[in-house]
Amino acid sequence: MLQKTYKIGEIASLTGLKPFVLRYWETEFPQLLPVRTKKGQRAYTEEHLALVNTIKTLLYEEKLTIDGARRRLAESDRDAGVLRRVYDELAAIRRMLDA
Template sequence: MKAKTYRIGEAATLLNLKPYVLRFWETEFKQLIPIRTQKGQRMYSEQNVLLLRAIRHLLYERGLTIEGARKVLGQYEEMYGSITGPEQPGPEIEAFCAGNGTETPLYAKETGIIDVEEIISELTSLRNMLITGRH
């Protein structure tokens, strides 16, 4: 049985995104490599769609920058191996990126993993100090 693939427009619709966003993310995230047809058309695998969901979550719902999302995906790769392997990313990447309590915490001093939520909180606090002029 052949694995399901999606054209760029279909993948964009599934993810509630515009196709140009997917093309841009291909340039920003080395893990995102769609299959190309002989005519050069992008075809996204189920694994690509899971990865795109994780990227969308990190950028739009968690509010990370592209660099921050790259770091989280890099942490995932360090912990679980390749994101783009035959069975990766699986449900664990969604849990990892969603931070729903079933994944390894994003911060542990002993492992040197970054706490993204803590960084966001600190940056928000700094921004508020800059806006109000209070120290």
């Protein structure tokens, strides 16, 4: 199944941001790296859209600096990795108990 993608103008419209802001954020947030089409256009996914909204919240509502938002996202990524490992370990224990 193909994942829905959005052009930069669509993301800008959905988030209320200007395309130049999105292009700038791509340089500041390594997680925000849209795929490029054969013609070189940016193709954002649903995950990118969620990330853009998260960055917007961190910067505009929580009033973090770019560096602060970058650190917060890195912490979130680390936390998600830890939770994934815990989940995997618990699933393995459950399989052992079921066996």
